[in-house]
Amino acid sequence: MEIKLKFGIDKLLFGMKQKDVEAIYGKPNAQYNDEEDNIVYVYNDYKMRLTFYDDEDLRLGYITSTNEDLELFGEQIIGQNWLSVKNILAEKKLTQFETEVVDGTENYFFETNWLFVNVDYGNVFKIEIGANFTDNDDDFDWKFKA
Template identity: 35%
Template sequence: MTIKPGVGINDIKFGMSESQILDLIGKPTKIIIDEDDDDKNPVYQYNELKLRLTFYTEYNGKLGYIRVANPKIEIKGNPIIGIQIEDVFKSYELSKEHWNEENYFTFNSYFNEKKWTTLNVEYDVVTDIEFGYLFDKSGENPIWPN
């Protein structure tokens, strides 16, 4: 499984509809709706793939966000999950200065706004990665991949 920042994973692309995802990878293990989320965006969870896909109601149900903890996930041919955070920065070919670090009680989170990507880290290794579609230069409009 290969992550393409701003695009998706393999054939899963931002901007796809729920029905396109169902045709591509099948029925999710469960569908989660966060009751605290005003938009009530559905999240498809695939336990076997260790994958969550969020569809945004404000964009007619388009896939807009991915969270993955699958140990087979890669960026530019390099593994991510279970890898030391410093080595993952090298995979992205970005310096640590391009990532905003947030410290929580038991984990750290690193966010890169340019790539709209978050790396969640425990014990200095990446446990999962979250990423979404990118925005145009105004920061207002989504850029949906072709």
């Protein structure tokens, strides 16, 4: 499953509606509302959580995954050593990031691509990507055109 920065993962594109996602992956194993009233779909087989933004007409805006088959720039990254992944990112000019450590877990945030790389015990265990904003930073740059 290829991570396509600024676009989505695999066949998922930011801006899809729930019906569009269900046409690809079927009904989710679970769904819930988060603290901001967004709808979150949980797909166990794909190890993904998909967030549909309430204030954006329930468009897919955020994906979290621990799927071992995730690839970024053709390289598998879940379970890989952070330093190896950091080098892969650096080769693609992704060197500017913010770091936060929470309960020993390191979180690296690349704002220009809205990418979070979550690291525990030196290895990447989770990826989070979100829809980017347009040049004027007021609107999302939805990639799915219904």
